[in-house]
Amino acid sequence: MSHERLNRKSNRNIKLALVANPSHLEAVDPVVQGKTRAEQFYLGDVQGKKVMSILLHGDAAFAGQGVVYETFHLSELPDYSTHGTVHIVVNNQIGFTTDPREARSSPYCTDVARVVNAPIFHVNADDPEAVVHVSKVAAEWRAKFGKDVVIDLVCYRRNGHNEIDEPMFTQPLMYTKIRSTTPAVHKYAKKLIAENVVTEEYVKQLWEKYDNILTEAYKNTEKEVKMYNRDWLDSPWHGFFGTRSEHKCDPTGVDEDTLCHISTKFSTPPPDPFKIHPGLKRILKSRLEMVQNRQLDWALAEALAFGSLLKEGIHVRLSGQDVERGTFSHRHHVLHHQTMDKSTYRPLCHLYPDQAPYTVCNSSLSEYGVLGFELGFSMTNPNALVMWEAQFGDFNNTAQCIIDQFICSGQAKWVRQSGLVLLLPHGMEGMGPEHSSARPERFLQLCAVDSDEFPVIDEYFPLKQLHDINMIVANCSTPANMFHILRRQIALPFRKPLVVFTPKSLLRHPQCKSSFDELLPGTEFRRLIPDETEPITTNPSGVKRIILCTGKVYYELKKERQQRGLDGTVAIVRVEQLCPFPFDLLRDELSKYPDADLLWTQEEHKNQGYWSYVQPLIQSTLRHLNMESKKFNYAGRAVSASPATGNKHIHKKEIEKLFADSFSGL
Ligand SMILES: Cc1ncc(C[n+]2csc(CCOP(=O)(O)OP(=O)(O)O)c2C)c(N)n1
Numbered sequence: 047m048s049h050e051r052l053n054r055k056s057n058r059n060i061k062l063a064l065v066a067n068p069s070h071l072e073a074v075d076p077v078v079q080g081k082t083r084a085e086q087f088y089l090g091d092v093q094g095k096k097v098m099s100i101l102l103h104g105d106a107a108f109a110g111q112g113v114v115y116e117t118f119h120l121s122e123l124p125d126y127s128t129h130g131t132v133h134i135v136v137n138n139q140i141g142f143t144t145d146p147r148e149a150r151s152s153p154y155c156t157d158v159a160r161v162v163n164a165p166i167f168h169v170n171a172d173d174p175e176a177v178v179h180v181s182k183v184a185a186e187w188r189a190k191f192g193k194d195v196v197i198d199l200v201c202y203r204r205n206g207h208n209e210i211d212e213p214m215f216t217q218p219l220m221y222t223k224i225r226s227t228t229p230a231v232h233k234y235a236k237k238l239i240a241e242n243v244v245t246e247e248y249v250k251q252l253w254e255k256y257d258n259i260l261t262e263a264y265k266n267t268e269k270e271v272k273m274y275n276r277d278w279l280d281s282p283w284h285g286f287f288g289t290r291s292e293h294k295c296d297p298t299g300v301d302e303d304t305l306c307h308i309s310t311k312f313s314t315p316p317p318d319p320f321k322i323h324p325g326l327k328r329i330l331k332s333r334l335e336m337v338q339n340r341q342l343d344w345a346l347a348e349a350l351a352f353g354s355l356l357k358e359g360i361h362v363r364l365s366g367q368d369v370e371r372g373t374f375s376h377r378h379h380v381l382h383h384q385t386m387d388k389s390t391y392r393p394l395c396h397l398y399p400d401q402a403p404y405t406v407c408n409s410s411l412s413e414y415g416v417l418g419f420e421l422g423f424s425m426t427n428p429n430a431l432v433m434w435e436a437q438f439g440d441f442n443n444t445a446q447c448i449i450d451q452f453i454c455s456g457q458a459k460w461v462r463q464s465g466l467v468l469l470l471p472h473g474m475e476g477m478g479p480e481h482s483s484a485r486p487e488r489f490l491q492l493c494a495v496d497s498d499e500f501p502v503i504d505e506y507f508p509l510k511q512l513h514d515i516n517m518i519v520a521n522c523s524t525p526a527n528m529f530h531i532l533r534r535q536i537a538l539p540f541r542k543p544l545v546v547f548t549p550k551s552l553l554r555h556p557q558c559k560s561s562f563d564e565l566l567p568g569t570e571f572r573r574l575i576p577d578e579t580e581p582i583t584t585n586p587s588g589v590k591r592i593i594l595c596t597g598k599v600y601y602e603l604k605k606e607r608q609q610r611g612l613d614g615t616v617a618i619v620r621v622e623q624l625c626p627f628p629f630d631l632l633r634d635e636l637s638k639y640p641d642a643d644l645l646w647t648q649e650e651h652k653n654q655g656y657w658s659y660v661q662p663l664i665q666s667t668l669r670h671l672n673m674e675s676k677k678f679n680y681a682g683r684a685v686s687a688s689p690a691t692g693n694k695h696i697h698k699k700e701i702e703k704l705f706a707d708s709f710s711g712l
Contacts, residue, residue, distance in 0.1 A: 072117075479688040
């Protein structure tokens, strides 16, 4: 929520926005910073002279929560700086019932701020004039140097935690003292009266005036009989919601000329005399060959999605560890001059003279802080594609608090929309327990889906589903689908967080290519991809088994099917949008092969991946079709405590079993 009013001293309007904050202490810090950065960015406020953030902290949380440290480390990074934040620590020398001797190892609760050499003012909060003085110095510091500054308000908490707890249970000596201490406001009034600065009568009047303001405001709340969502939003996206029909998603296809232009620019080395690495020359050359063949791989799909949005005036921001090159070296969005320091070339910034800005930025090695930051960034402008990529999908769990408290539940709790995209590299490729799984099961468990009910299907169903869901979860198996789902984030008439499990080996898989034809006007994101191979399309009655799957395992199953001579017997159907679930398309698919049995095959272990999520959804669809008696089973790895084995031999054996189970009995 926010409030805007005239500041009589500067004669300027000042808007104060309060960012919605979960119970999780300090979690909001990076969110505030991201939002501040975005406000500055879209206002062209490159020095942070128009927008700034103030972060309020508790002493125990400031010292104890690691996200505070992560947030400080963003403060001076080129694409994350907010040009100085004023931190105010309400240091009441207690955290719930814990006193500082048990709450931290550093002498001061504010010592974490020393990592950026921020000035820290420890001030006696019982001395209001000292507090005002220190606050002025802090504000001047921030204005002059554009760097963080900390005010440590050394004070006490008069009552127990939450005002109702009994502090004498745990801090009897301290609270005996506090109870005999005159409150700061009375102390200060007494001092001013003694110094003849004010009279007793003046103080009394001031008290009454203040009391009346509060009483009146409280009474006014009773007159409010209606609640409007817009009153709770500090950036209500007027131009966005006012102008769009909720029932219409803009097309995501793009014309051939635009595709050719962007992909050629993206595949062309920078103009002379910029010297790029010879390996990159080869990469760009093979990219260009692909473009000439009207084909695209994953890197081109990303570039075409970003580039076409930039052309349409949409700001694109991609942030995360090593995103500029890409963890798997597939992207190369920032090219480095081989003999000149700090000289770089960003092809996607040179597509059109009037394009929107493209931001691609390697982040610090943080997930919690950086994901929170990007979430905050995404809340400011609906006409921006803001993405956070994890180095490997596994690492998203160090940002679990942002996912749980903000991303999956933010709209339900705070009527706040965000179109933030999470790109999570995922896939069982024999890399061992640590780099295999983005934990799809966790994201799917967070989706507000009723798996027992087959929904009413009409022409608005796909969009209505998206409108009603808390977040979209997808696993794209083709570059074209990745292109469309990214563009759809902006084409939608509302904003939803999108979680995409992205590939590793598929980045270079010879079969994981799409044609420009799949991106042209009239094409769109495919929530489910039916089996469109021969002879299945011409002879569906030959199909004895339907394998439903998602992601990379499709390519492996397809190859195995061919080797086993089962091309006409097994239909392999890909669920690309896991949530919301494509009930309508699955219904159509199951109806095509009424006599076939049904399998869900996944490469993830049985207690992980998608099985627990899809099983009841598929069963509801079967019930709807009166096909409850159809054989429907799971094929894949057994349950496991760890996401993957670290033993190559076992990995291979597991895949062999997955194939054996998937094609058994045929
Ligand atoms: C991440 C997190 N862990 C635990 C809690 C439970 N909790 C609520 S208040 C509190 C103490 C906070 O102390 P401090 O930071 O000094 O702030 P104060 O309440 O004294 O202003 C705790 C532990 C929480 N809200 N968030």
